[in-house]
Amino acid sequence: MTAHTITIDGQQVPFIEGQTIIEAATAAGVYIPHLCHNPEFTPHGSCKLCTVKVNGRNCSACTFPAVDGQEVLNDTEELNETRRAITQMLFVEGNHFCPSCEKSGNCQLQAVGYFLNMLDAHFPFFYPSREVDASHPEVMLDRDRCILCELCVRASRDVDGKNVFALSGRGIHTHLIVNSTSGKLADTEISVDDKAVHVCPVGAILVKRTGFEVPIGQRIYDHQDISEVSLAMEESVAGESHGG
């Protein structure tokens, strides 16, 4: 195996043939903000939070392959401003009432907002009317908070082998559907142990009767930056899949 490197903000970062920019960055302890990316699943590239500049061009770090000699810009004022605006777009597109949300403090959208120093929603709210599905005895689906990252779609398809979730519709009307005639979660094959139930970066998919077990104020991102948490978690995942 020959040694390959790219630079990220001037820092030399090694990579293995076939890795994406974000994989190389994570392995080297460099955090690139992301939401739809999760190292356990196939790269997706839809949220665009991981936008970096590669040789002067914007690319999604989670899908773009690392190529020898690439000069990547990541932690710049301009890119972070762009990412902040994208995060704000995700906030206004849905209905995110953080103070009353069970995911508050454990939510990656919120945490990314903190990390990017997002102080308001900036854009006018869309206040969409979205369906809440409480039909299942153990799993709750609140589409108000869905950011359409398709992690549940990928997890159910690729890990659980069930295809419980899918995105439907088009454009601003894109929405999450479940795989049943009634359109209700209770009539799908989902079970509370499914991977799909536990990958949602926001509070759209929740396990019932576990609410507020950890008090607000003592949750993951109440005390730690998402950059640290995510690197710690994802380096171990990446370590497993690449054999160290």
Added chain:
Amino acid sequence: MYNREHLLEAAGTPMPLTETEQSVLMRIVDRHAADATQLVQILREVQASFRHIPADAMDSLAAALGIERAQVQAVAEFYTFFSTKPRGRYDILISDSITDHMLGSREIAAYLSERLGIQPGETRSDGQVSFDYTSCTGMCEQGPAGLVNGLTLTQLTRERIDRIVDLVNAGTPVTQWPREFFAVKDNIRRADLILKTELKPGSALKWSNTRGADSTLAEIEKSGLRGRGGAGFSTGMKWKFCRQAKSGPADAPAERYVVCNADEGEPGTFKDRVLLQSYADQVFEGMTLCGRVIGARQGYLYLRGEYLYLGDHLDRVLQERRRNHLLGSNILGEPGFDFDIEVRIGAGAYICGEESALIESLEGKRGVPRNRPPYPVTHGYRNKPTVVNNVETFAAAALIGLKGGAWFADVGTEKSKGTKILSISGDCAKPGIYEYPFGTSIRKILDDCGATNTLGLQIGGPSGIFISDREFDRVLGFEDLPTGGSFMIFDRTRDILEIVRNFTHFFAHESCGFCTPCRVGTSLLRNQLDKLCAGHGAKGDLVELTHISKLVKNTSHCGLGQTAANPILSTLERYPELYEQRLRAKAFEPGFDLDGALEVARRMAGRDDAHAHLEQEAVL
């Protein structure tokens, strides 16, 4: 306690299909060999038979095709021409392109709406008819145009609307409506290399059989031909990459595909429609030639749903070619030269013109662009090496196969060889199809088509740019003004902001919704521009408009989002004063319409007096 039966009842369990309906459904599935990649084709027929995609049919289709119900639903809810609620027995759509507007489509639509007694988007209570707007139908020079049950209506007038309403009310089948309602003209005004050179069906293939695939590819490369669909990638290079790409394990037979992009969704573009109507043999010959060069056995022509009326014609031409051994096995007696072509029809989605979204659609999925790399030349249809080219590219390639690369490269400019076919519409005396050598000036083109008092023009469609009357010496070509062929002319009576607004609405409607910046950003832009045009814009709103525009342009996943802000950015740059004139003398005005938000409360309270309204405070 939670009670499933009760919940199901509340959700409104759909009516089960009758036995007859079920057999209609299964016949449709059988016609498509229960092939799940044909889901879009299947749903087109279900929509035509049932006037919607019934919830129950989704289950049956999923079972019959061996796919998930969610996939059927997701596809049904993606394409404009599918609906999950019943539409009228006559489903009328009016083209909402800016060129249709300029020919009076909005007045025509308002008249239709009044005569039918329904609003856009509604179905009449007797289920007889529904009416709505739709994106550009590609009849820009013979509008106002529309569709009835998918078939193209041209040159709509009030008088025609009266007759249409009578036919609808009388229940006369569309097949018995006057032929002239559906007449589509070619309007070829200037022919050059492509439109003038005669190609006898099979002649390019015969030549290619004689000189071999390598030499044919060499001629295509020598011609300097670049893609006519917009991006302008070298055609020779594309074919070469695809030919070289590994299609699977070395011991398996090579599997490669040729796809003709006939989605022609860019508003103001209609030259592919004319090529398919009157030069179909030439287009198919180009595809077959490509098949020979890259070693493909199957080609697909992805026809936009709006051109449904061309489907039978194209099938007839294909049939004729099969009879003449120009398709099928051992084409023209050449052993091992096997190739066939199938027409697949879209269902109303501009994004399906983007090559990887088109491939997704061909595979029976929602038209969402893929991540690239890998590119279709290595991982295309069914993940196999695939060439996707525009209709005009294939038409040019066929002639190059016959006449040689030098013949083509002789015309045009250094970096843009050959000619370009333009679809000219808008304010000019002679709109239609004009073919020019690259390097021709805008001024010459405007002269030829009889444009006077011209304010500016939109070249390359909404995703292209607006050029002003100070730029008429600019020339056609990849060096200066690249274009897929849309050329919309506006004279001084037109309101630029209205044009920009039309384009911006178009993108918001057509965004596939995959990536955040385009999904949310195009809607933000639309709302922002509406606010400005409604006279509620303040200085801050212009800054905001630019800010969102740049964000959408720089971070979107595909060409749609990357160009969606072009109309705004290119006119802001050229006509900042036009935007400023619309502003109120304020730094900020909320985007939130406080008084508007009270509307529901007013309706519920049955009040509309002065006290039930709120005047919004602006920040000076």
